[in-house]
Amino acid sequence: MSLAQVEPLAPQASVVGVDIGGTKTHLRLRHDSVERDLVLHTSDWRCREWQRDADTLIELVERFVDGVPIAAIGIGAHGCDDKLECEAFEAAFRVATSIPVRVVNDAELMPAAFGFERQIGVVSGTGSIAVCRTDEGDMLVAGGWGWIIGDEGGAASLVREAARMVALHLDRGGPQDDPLVRHLFQELGIPSAARIGSRLAALGTAKEVGQHASLIFNAADEGSALAETVILEGGFALADLVARLRLRGSKADAVVAGGSVIASQPRLWKAFQAGVEATCGPTIALHLHRGPPVEGAMVLADRLAAEQRMKQIPERTLK
The missing domain is CATH 3.30.420.40 (ATPase, nucleotide binding domain)
Structure with missing residues (x-):
């Protein structure tokens, strides 16, 4: 299944999805129903410090979109291996930009690409990990220990x-x-x-x-x-x-x-x-x-854009 088979909730919104993998980072922009991509080596920009990484990634996004106003950004990040780390990265983005940003583990991009919620995502790339969320939003993680002692199947x-x-x-x-x-x-x-x-x-x-x-x-x-x-x-x-x-x-x-x-x-x-x-x-x-994980990041960004749009609609119009 590809992103095209997941019905967008905010099709008119311009959004960015980012897949931060252990080896490469994939950015995708959707603007005026057209998508374009940028792929670069993660090691070229990421230093594994939340605020510096958030600042740098926002700079990369700004250059990539070249003036297009962005409604939301969805990010799947290798190395965000528990709920607190995802929240810490999100907090760093709130300092770096006014654009709404959602951060999940990169394995969560797999079910997101299918439109699934609270299902298990498994990554077998350079490394391996399995992640899902409970009904309360807590993150359950198995694997992801690195190739020296784990990451079997990566x-x-x-x-x-x-x-x-x-x-x-x-x-x-x-x-x-x-x-x-x-x-x-x-x-x-x-x-x-x-x-x-x-x-x-x-x-x-x-x-x-x-x-x-x-x-x-x-x-x-x-x-x-x-x-x-x-x-x-x-x-x-x-x-x-x-x-x-x-x-x-x-x-x-x-x-x-x-x-x-x-x-x-x-x-x-x-x-x-x-x-x-x-x-x-x-x-x-x-x-x-079979598609690139960034498809899941695009679904996350689209959902976030739809949520933001609903918040801006006066309550009387929702009745």
């Missing part, structure tokens, strides 16, 4: 698990002609089995590690049982994030997954589907958001 952690799988395979005397072994050694420039761990560590960041995730799926296409296992375990680990939220009280009956990895890799999506059915049963509806 790009960087899939590469980490592939390296671990290959190391164990070779330790047990497995052959080096498995496609996963070959692809891993070639793409990471590993000179010998003894250097698997040090070469992976030398990449340094989740972004640098995660950009090699396609090697796993290429190896699976070539028949690697090792790669198939990495993908299956990654999908089930993502499904476990959903199960954790339900154990903690989520009443969601739908899950929307998205992000650069799961949206582009059918093998991981199928593994995730199987994992959710195994851990949560068949009653929860699963949806894959």
Whole structure:
């Protein structure tokens, strides 16, 4: 489903949606029923300090919209991992601009893109996380611990698990002609089995590690049982994030997954589907958001613009 299938509540309003991912930031403007986009590296502007980031992002938005009066901004922010952090970022925007701004975790953009509220959003991009809201508006979060110790099913952690799988395979005397072994050694420039761990560590960041995730799926296409296992375990680990939220009280009956990895890799999506059915049963509806997450930010901005418009209508006209 795309934004075009979610009926706008304030179609005449000019709004901006922003998806702040761990790797890239995607801005989208809707003005006069036309949309245009700007994509830039998150590391080029974000410093992880609420007020400085809010000030900088508003400057970016102002240059991007080039004088268009904006009714509302919707933001999904990687790293806003609880309700208090979302509120702190929103408070910083109230200092930076008079434009109404709503901030949520970037995983919440997935159900928002479908017009869903209080449903579970799962991101499998550079990292991974699952988020939903309770009826009271509190945020429930599972995962998002970073690729060193978690983020299973995200790009960087899939590469980490592939390296671990290959190391164990070779330790047990497995052959080096498995496609996963070959692809891993070639793409990471590993000179010998003894250097698997040090070469992976030398990449340094989740972004640098995660950009090699396609090697796993290429190896699976070539028949690697090792790669198939990495993908299956990654999908089930993502499904476990959903199960954790339900154990903690989520009443969601739908899950929307998205992000650069799961949206582009059918093998991981199928593994995730199987994992959710195994851990949560068949009653929860699963949806894959194949479009950019900024579509969800646009829905948030549109809703906020509609709310602001209703507040400006005299009470007598509402009767």
